[in-house]
Amino acid sequence: MPHALHARLPKNFVLEERLERYGSVIELKPENLRGRWAESCAPLGAAPFSEMRLDLGCGKGAFAVEAARREPDVLFVAMDSEPICVAYAAQRVFESGLPNVVVVPSTGMRVREFFSPGELSVIHLNFPTPFPRKRDAGKRMACMERLMDFREVLAPSGEVRLRTDSQPLFDFMLTQVPLAGYELLWESRDARSERPNDPASEYERRLGAQGARVLALTAKPGPVPERVEQTAELSLAAYLPHDLETLQGLAYAPHGMEATVENLRNRAAREGRQNASTI
Numbered sequence: 001m002p003h004a005l006h007a008r009l010p011k012n013f014v015l016e017e018r019l020e021r022y023g024s025v026i027e028l029k030p031e032n033l034r035g036r037w038a039e040s041c042a043p044l045g046a047a048p049f050s051e052m053r054l055d056l057g058c059g060k061g062a063f064a065v066e067a068a069r070r071e072p073d074v075l076f077v078a079m080d081s082e083p084i085c086v087a088y089a090a091q092r093v094f095e096s097g098l099p100n101v102v103v104v105p106s107t108g109m110r111v112r113e114f115f116s117p118g119e120l121s122v123i124h125l126n127f128p129t130p131f132p133r134k135r136d137a138g139k140r141m142a143c144m145e146r147l148m149d150f151r152e153v154l155a156p157s158g159e160v161r162l163r164t165d166s167q168p169l170f171d172f173m174l175t176q177v178p179l180a181g182y183e184l185l186w187e188s189r190d191a192r193s194e195r196p197n198d199p200a201s202e203y204e205r206r207l208g209a210q211g212a213r214v215l216a217l218t219a220k221p222g223p224v225p226e227r228v229e230q231t232a233e234l235s236l237a238a239y240l241p242h243d244l245e246t247l248q249g250l251a252y253a254p255h256g257m258e259a260t261v262e263n264l265r266n267r268a269a270r271e272g273r274q275n276a277s278t279i
């Protein structure tokens, strides 16, 4: 585990101990439940869940728990690849006492191994890690390749729902939606104002308090495209505004892209000065 993660941990946090303590809400073999989650996870004697949703990259689980509390007939699978997030999410689920949330410690790269065709009604991508650099673009959950995976496990009327503070990631995702043959059902650059009652994740609360607007979209798979080909610019820096005035007017730099915004501002300022001196 990277050392930086230990720095954020509270005193006396022993990961293995936590994972064991909250093990009853953690599913370590999700592949074994493929195609039968709704029955297998239903409380003893209860009817199978009516639908199942995936909170992919669930972080500490606030969104999944709140959504599950509001919709008791729906099974929520909260998945994260980071063990510390899994431990926190499992604690939250365990303490909530809700029977309709399961925590899965794994990567979203493997969704097709864990869910059968049509098994999921919604895949939530709440503040997915943006991985702004081109060389890391393959790790993004909000991209054409993952959308192609998701269409394999979504129900015919299933949806992918993205929420993010990152305008560059959002604009990148808007290029990916048609490339993967999805239809855009809803798009908002201020989702909190438009739909104030939607449950908020930890990141949404934290970044919202820092002035972030929530950008959100809902898309559903349409016909499979004849050619699936990545034609979009992969570096998220390409989706930032490049003129100095707009860059200086940006009240909020997307989380994780503060340095890129600063570099672009400096570059635009330098170029502005150079142009002025050559006139």
Ligand SMILES: C[S@@+](CC[C@H](N)C(=O)[O-])C[C@H]1O[C@@H](n2cnc3c(N)ncnc32)[C@H](O)[C@@H]1O
Residues within 6 Å of the ligand: 056, 057, 058, 059, 060, 079, 080, 081, 082, 085, 106, 107, 108, 109, 125, 126, 127, 128, 129, 139, 201, 202, 203, 204
């Ligand atoms: C910025 S956090 C957002 C957490 C939460 N959804 C929220 O909104 O508060 C992104 C999360 O995605 C997780 N993540 C990144 N890549 C992942 C992957 N390939 N599979 C599953 N989770 C991933 C990270 O560990 C992290 O917890």
